Structures are given as C-alpha cells and as structure tokens.
Amino acid sequence: MPEMPELDAAAHFLRERAQGHAVARVDLASFSVLKTADPPYTDLVGKEITGVGRRGKFLLVHCQDLVLAVHLARAGWLRWHATAPKSAVRPGRSPLALRVVLDTGAAVDVTEQGTKKGVAAYVTTDPDSLPEIATLGPEAAELSLEELAEILAGTGSRLKTVLTDQSVMAGIGNGFSDDILHAARLSPYATAKGLEADETARLHVAISEVLGQAAEAMSGQSLDRIKEVKHAGYRVHARTGLPCPVCGSDIAEVSFAEKSLQYCPTCQTGGRRLSDRRMDRLLK
Template identity: 80%
Template sequence: MPEAPELDAAAALLRDHAAGRVIERVDLASFSVLKTAEPPLSALAGKRITEVGRRGKFLLIGCEDLHLAVHLARAGWLRWHTTNPKTPVRPGRSPLALRVVLDDGASFDVTEAGTKKGVAAYVTADPESLPEIATLGPEAGGLSVEDLAAILAGSSSRLKTVLTQQSVMAGLGNGFSDDILHAARLSPYATARTLDAEEVTRLHAAIAEVLGRAAAALAGQRLDRIKDVKHAGYRVHARTGLPCPVCGTDIAEVSFAEKSLQYCPSCQTGGRRLSDRRMDRLLK
C-alpha cells in the first residue's frame, strides 16, 4: 500500500506537471471507485488544478473550490501521459480506474492492479469533512517526542499496530513501519505503553530517519520508478531470509491473513523468534 514518502513524491510530480492546468474532463473507468455523488465528478471539468498534497494515505488534488481526494488502497497507483491516449476510456477489466484529462493534451490515470478493488475517489469542497479523512490521527512524520510518548502511553496495543493504525497516527503502513521498528531496535510485538523514555526517543528518531531517507531517495523519481525505488530501499521489510544489514542475522517473518511483517531477531527481539500462528499450525 502506498505510504507517506511515496505519496509525497507522487504529489510533488503532479504539482510539477499538472498544477496550473485546467481539467478538461474526468473519465471514469470503474464505477465502484467513485464514493461521492455530490458534487458530481463532472463538476471538476473547467477547474484549474491549484495544489496537490497528501493527508495520511490520501492524495489531495485541489481544483479551485473543489478537491479530488484519492485513496490508492493496496494496489493503486498513478500513471502520467504527456499526450492523452486516443483510446476511449471504457469500463472493463483494465487496471484503469479513472483518467484526468488536462487542457494541454496531457492526462494522468489512477490505476489498480489485481482483482481486489479498493481504490476510492471523492469529490468534495472540504476534504476534512470526509469521515475517512476526519478520523485520521496526526501525521506520523510530524510528531514531537512528547506527542509520540503520549500516544504510546495511552495504548495497550503492539507497536506494529500503533504505527500502522491510521486513526492513531497517519501515513505509515506495513513496509516503513517494519523498517522503523528495526531502526529503533524494538520488537513489533512490544506493548506500546511499556516503552521507557529512552525507547520512545529511539522510536521517534527512527521515524524521522526512515522517512527522511525514503523521501531523499524518492525525490524527483518518475511515477513508474517510485515503487521500485521504495522497495529497493527497505532494510528489513520484504527481505525474509536475507541478512540483516546491521548484524547479518537472517531476517525473520510473521505472516497474517493477507500480509506479513519482517524483523531481525538479533537486533529487535533479543534473539527470540516471534510466534507465527500460521507456521505454528503447519509444524504441528
């Protein structure tokens, strides 16, 4: 799922390429993507793109008095066309969800791979009025040490859960949270409220370090390169069985229904392997 650093990079590219241009029309290829009826999607036609930003995992495209808010879910992404394709947009099995056509002949697509459709688009005068955005917590990358300490002290959840729960702190997902916990030398299973002051400080520094490193790597990348660069930069996430870049121990994994987390047993859990219920069942 796209997280804050890659969405920031995508927003910067759209600002460079689309800001100041007028939307000619928005073509909908997947009717399930549009989650609002009023204002209609057609209301964006004739609006100038004035800003492009991000809130949590939402991409926000400001169009004068309206916004197009897009959540890319697990498999959504963007594609830029210097020249708008001549083939008409039609509903079907294509990855295309919607296309924004600009007045200078360029366009950009919102796409979604796979069969599990979760990409969502909203047209609104006020993004903060959308329940999906109004319920977001503060941006993870903008938290002070004191803010983070207060969040952790009030939670009995595991650290992995706290870092990825958007109503608690917004912008992080499965990938960067794994790398943050590794950088902080903390177990993903640690209970949030049990962290001492030094551990909170380490976690705060790790959030800044990992997000900062990702932002630097992704800055200026083309849309079709952002995901590859992001994955190449992971230290532990998606690296099961490979050596930890700090100590050389094989990276371990815990699997869930549709996702998994990765960690270094030596750096994060004192050499212990975390319980993996799926593997435990297989080994019985």
C-alpha cells in the same frame, strides 16, 4: 500500500506537470471507485489545478474550489501520460479506475492491480469534512517526542498496530513500520505503553529518519520509478531470509491475514523468533 514518502513524491511529480493547467475531462472506468455524488465529478472539468498535496494516505488534488481526494488502498498507483491515450475508457478488467485529462493533452491514470478493489475517489469542497479524512490521527512524521510518548502511553496495543493505525497516526503503512521498528531496535510485538523513555526516544528518531530518508530518495523520481526506489531502500520489509543490514542475521517473518511483517531477531527481539501461526501449522 502507498505510504507517506511515495505519496509526497507523487504529489511533487504532479505539481510540476499538472499545477496551473485545467481539467479537460474526467473518465471513470469503474463507477464504484467514486464514493461521493455531490458535487458531481463532472464539476472538476474546466477547473484549474491549483495544488497537489497529501493527508495521511490520501492524495489531494486541489482544483480551485474543489478537491479530488484519492485513496490508493493496497494495490493502487498512478500512471502519467504525456499524451492521453486515444482509446475510450470502458469498464472491464483493466487496472484503470480513473483518468484525468488536462487541457495540455496529458493525462494521469489512477490504477489498481488485482481483483480485490479498494481504491476510492472523492470530490469535495472540504476534504476535512470527509469522515475518512476527519478521523485520521496526526501526521506521523510531524509528531514531537512528547506527542509520541502521550500516544504510546495511552494504548496497550502492539507497536506494529499503533504505527499502522491511521486513526492514531497517519501516513505509515505495513512496509515502513517494519523498517522503523528495525531502526529503533524494537519488537513489533512490544506493548506501546510498556516502552521505556529511551525506547520511545529511539522510536521517535526512527520515524523521522526512516520516513525522511525514503522521502529524499523518492523525491524527483517519475511515477513509474517511485515504487522501485521504495522497495530498493527497504531495511527489512519484504526481505525475508536475507541478511540484516546491521548484524547480518537472517531476517524473519510473521504472516497474518493477508499481510506479513519482517524483523531481525538479533536486533529487535533478543534472538527470539516471534510466533508465526501459519508456519506453526505447516510444521505440525
């Protein structure tokens, strides 16, 4: 799932190429991706793109008095065309969900891989009025130490859950939460309100450093390179069985639902392996 660093990089890419140009056409390959009806998406046509930004995991394309807000869910991403494809956009099994064509002839596609579709697009005059955005917590990268401490003290949830709950803090997903917890030397199963002051301080530094370093690495990259750079920079996420970059121990994994988390037992859990119900069942 796209997180803050790659969405910021994508917004930067689009600002450089689309800002100042008008929307010539909007093609929907899947009407289910559009979650709003008023204003109609066709009202975007003729509007100048005046800015591209982000709120949480939403990409915000400002088109004068309208905003196209896009949530890329788990498997969504963007594709840039210097020249828009000539073939007509038709519903079907293609990953294409939405295409915005500019007056320059260039185009950007919103795509989604897989059969489970979750990408969502909204056309609005005020993105903060959308319930999906109004309920977001503060931006994770902008939290002060005091604000983070207050959030943690107010919940008995596990740290992994707190970091990825968008209503608590926005912008962090499954991947960077693993790396943040590794950098902070904290167990993903640790209870938020049980952290000592020094642990909270380590977590605050880790949020800033991990997200900041990732954002710097992705800045200026093309859309087709951003995800590659993201995955190459992971500390522990998606690196099960590989050596920890700090201590050399094997990185371990816990699987749950349709996701998994990775961590270093030596650096984060005092050498103890966390229970993995899926693996426990396989070993019985």
